[in-house]
Every structure is written in structure tokens, then in C-alpha cells.
Amino acid sequence: MPRFSPSKLTMKNTCSSRNGSQEDRINFATERTRAQLEQSTATKALSALKQLEQNGSASESEVVAAEQRLQAANANMQALDERTRNRYSAKDVASWKAKVAEAQSSLDAEKVTFANANINVSHIGDHIPASGLAV
Helix, strand or coil: CCCCCHHHCCHHHHCHHHCCCHHHHHHHHHHHHHHHHHHHHHHHHHHHHHHHHHHCCCCHHHHHHHHHHHHHHHHHHHHHHHHHHCCCCHHHHHHHHHHHHHHHHHHHHHHHHHHHCCCCCCCCCCCCCCCCCCC
8 A cells, every 4th residue: 555645745736836737837938938039029020110110111000010019028928927926826825735734634534544444354365256255
């Protein structure tokens, strides 16, 4: 029977200390890379359109659209930064702590039940078929 260690039953198992599961972190890193690329592209596009506007080759509405694109990219990066800092709310963490405590007390109760179990085998090698009657 596997032995359970209370030290393994910690908040680490909820992934809160690592900012999510490995899959969450991989997906977040991908999302962040895309957002950084979009922010960089939007910045370069705005700069190019402003130069073209000075030469009369771009309209004011194109520049405004590029500014809006950059604002959206900046807002997305801000949201990702906030998510990095505050991935889980205090309410989430408190809920997980309560679940961990509940699981620990259930485990402790099962350990007591197992320790108090009186398991006897009258004859080693007795075979008990599916019917439950000893042969």
C-alpha cells in the first residue's frame, strides 16, 4: 500500500506557488510572446505611418488606426503583466488551503481506520472466488 506523506500534501500541489501548471505556464509564455510581437509590430507600423503621413502618403485615419492598434497591444501587455503578478486571487488560495486541510484530515482519518483494521488470514493460500465463499 502506498504511503502518503503529509509533506506532499501542500499548496505546491495546487500550482499556486508556481503560477499554474506546466501547461498553463507554457500557454502563458506563448501568449506573452505573441503579445510582445504584436506590441513591437504595432509600434513600428505607427512610426512608419507617421513618416508617410508627413510626406502625404498616409491618411490621418490610417495613423489613428495604427495608434489604436498600439493602444490595444499595450493594454494586452498590461493585462498579461497583471495576470503574472496576481494569477490567483486571495479567495482562490483560501479555497485551496481549505481543500488541502480537508484532504489532510480525511487522510489522517483513513490512516487511523487502516491502523485499527484487524486483518486475519486463517490459512495462507486460501482462495476466495468471486462468490466470496472460501473454498
